Structure formats: C-alpha cells, structure tokens
Amino acid sequence: MSYNVEDVDGLRVATFGSGPRVIIAVHGITASLMAWGAVAQRLPEGWSLVALDLRGRGHSAALPGPYGLPRHAGDVLRVADHIGAGPDVVLTGHSMGAYVAVLAAARRDFARVVLVDGGLPFPPLAEGTDAEEALEATLGPALARLRQTFPSAEAYVDFFKAHPAFAGHWTADVEAYVRYDLTGPEGALRSRVAGEAVLQDGRWMYLESERIATALASIKAPLSLLRAPRGLLNQDVGLLPDELVLPWAARLPGLTDEMVPDCNHYTVLFDDRCAATVANRLTCP
Incomplete structure (x- = not known):
C-alpha cells in the first residue's frame, strides 16, 4: 500500500489512505511506523491512518534524546496538532506505543483510544532485578539485532524469518516492515533503531508504573484493549495475561x-x- 511521508520537526510521519476520518498510530519499542502498514490496508473507505517514527527509530532515528515515554507522547501530540486533529480522531498504540498513547490521551481528548497488547502498568520488578535485565528477558532477539551488523538485506530478512513470532507467519507486510528498518553500507547493514532510546524507554516503562496508572485512570475517551494470547517469542503466555488485566478491567468499568x-x-x-x-475495532466504536 502506498503512503505519503512528510517531516514534522524531524519526525518522519506517514499517512496511509486519504479518508477524512483519521487514526493516529504509535509503534512499539524497537519498531517503526511500518508496523501499521497491514492494519492500514484493511481500513474501510473513508479512513486514513497517520503513523510516525518515534525519535530514535526509523527515519526519526537522528532526533536527539532524552527519550522516555513522556517525550514520545509530546511528539505524538505535536503530530496531532500538525495534522489539525480534532476530538473526532482515534488514537492507538501497539506494545510500548500503547503506553505512549495512554500518556498522550491523558493530556488531550480523542474520540477513543485503542491499546493493542500494551498500555497497562507492569507489576513491580522482582527484588534484585533491574529494568535493563527485565527488558533483555522480555525482548530477546529484538534487542540482539541492535548489536549486530548484517552483510546484506537478505541476511537481515533471514534473521527475522527465524524469529519465533514470525516463523510460519511471513507476509509481504512483514518484509516491508523489516526492510524499512535497515540502514548502513552494504556488508555492514544494521537496524535504524538507536539502542540508547530503547534502554531509556524500557527503563521508564518498568520504573514509572505509577505515572502510567495515573494517566490511564485519567483518560476520558472510551478505552479499548486488544490482547494477543501469545507473547513476543510466540510463547503461550501473552504480554498482558488475565492476572494483570482483570484488576484494571474492574477498576476502569x-x-x-x-x-x-x-x-x-x-x-x-x-x-x-x-x-x-x-482495523475493525479502530473504526467501529
């Protein structure tokens, strides 16, 4: 699917579709705006999806820190202002992007907020575990690739094809997402993602649970959570198991x-x- 790109104060912003009804979409911790390409293709007529590369990722990688989720939420709101987003705009985020969406929605009204496999505060870290250890345990291959170089684009694609989450689930949309992430010279290609951005954002996400909880409870817009039953490595337990979600479902009727x-x-x-x-849940309240 084609899309139009523009620069908003150094942020790469892509608009998929041309419909007057707008969704602003935020990607995950080591991802890019191309994470939303498959969803954008499945939107009904009359809708468009605006996605940005968060600073430290994709074609916004050169933007400086400090990072942290409040900084990203501010960037999302700047993009919303740039496109003239009114209260009829839908806000969504996936994984870390869902936490960014929570912080943004606590500061501005949206028509509704859809959190995709993220957005609920994590429980406190186990004693003796620091945030970077927790991040390494959670992300696994996603972090490993940031420390590697690859001899060719095909080698990078093969790295992703071996990822447990994508084995048997390879599509043209996944390949477009993977290839978009590459930079550097042939023979020493690497991910565009800035490792320091991931570490700062991961620490914030694990250590600022109270701020996330306060923001979540303050959102006035209708709020939806879409969960995946399996995890980042395709394991049987998802990122947001029932024991984490059910107390929040009770707290937020x-x-x-x-x-x-x-x-x-x-x-x-x-x-x-x-x-x-x-796509259906984003467009059908």
Whole structure:
C-alpha cells in the first residue's frame, strides 16, 4: 500500500489512505511506523491512518534524546496538532506505543483510544532485578539485532524469518516492515533503531508504573484493549495475561477488553485476520 511521508520537526510521519476520518498510530519499542502498514490496508473507505517514527527509530532515528515515554507522547501530540486533529480522531498504540498513547490521551481528548497488547502498568520488578535485565528477558532477539551488523538485506530478512513470532507467519507486510528498518553500507547493514532510546524507554516503562496508572485512570475517551494470547517469542503466555488485566478491567468499568484469537504480540498487527480485526475495532466504536 502506498503512503505519503512528510517531516514534522524531524519526525518522519506517514499517512496511509486519504479518508477524512483519521487514526493516529504509535509503534512499539524497537519498531517503526511500518508496523501499521497491514492494519492500514484493511481500513474501510473513508479512513486514513497517520503513523510516525518515534525519535530514535526509523527515519526519526537522528532526533536527539532524552527519550522516555513522556517525550514520545509530546511528539505524538505535536503530530496531532500538525495534522489539525480534532476530538473526532482515534488514537492507538501497539506494545510500548500503547503506553505512549495512554500518556498522550491523558493530556488531550480523542474520540477513543485503542491499546493493542500494551498500555497497562507492569507489576513491580522482582527484588534484585533491574529494568535493563527485565527488558533483555522480555525482548530477546529484538534487542540482539541492535548489536549486530548484517552483510546484506537478505541476511537481515533471514534473521527475522527465524524469529519465533514470525516463523510460519511471513507476509509481504512483514518484509516491508523489516526492510524499512535497515540502514548502513552494504556488508555492514544494521537496524535504524538507536539502542540508547530503547534502554531509556524500557527503563521508564518498568520504573514509572505509577505515572502510567495515573494517566490511564485519567483518560476520558472510551478505552479499548486488544490482547494477543501469545507473547513476543510466540510463547503461550501473552504480554498482558488475565492476572494483570482483570484488576484494571474492574477498576476502569469503561475499559473494553478483547482477546484477539490465534496471534502473538507481533502477528496481531500483521496476520490478515488479526490485522483486519484491529482495523475493525479502530473504526467501529
């Protein structure tokens, strides 16, 4: 699917579609705006999706820190102002992007907020575990690739094809997402993602649970959560298991919680049926 790109104060912003009804979409911690390509293709007529590369990622990688989720939320709101977003705009985020969406929605009203496999505060870290250890344990291969170089684009694609989440789930949309992330000279290609951005953002996400909880409870817009039943490495336990979600569902009676069947943390945005479900929930209140 084609898209139009522009620069907003150094942020790469892409608009998929041309409909008057708008969704602003925020990607995850080591991702890019191309994470939303498959969902954008499945939007009904009359809708468009605006996605940005967060600073430290994609074609916004050169933007300086400090990073941290409040900084990203401010960037999202600047993009919203740039496109003239009114209260009828839908805000969504996936993974870390869902936490960014929570912080942004606490500062500005949206028509509704849709959190995709993220956005609820993590429990306190186990004693003796620091935030970087927790991040390494959670992200696994996603962090490993930031420390590697690759001899060719094909080698980078093969690295992703071996990822447990994508094995058996490879699509043209996943490949476009992977290739978009590459930079550097042939023979020493690497991810565009700035490692320091990931570390700062990960620390903030794990250590500032109270700030996330306060922001979440203050959102006035209708709030939906879409969960994947399987995790980042396609393991049987998802990122947001019932024991984490149910107390929040009780605390926030307006929160709609839905498990999207037969997907993992990544394929919820890429597999045809799952991406269509996300697109439907974004456009059908």
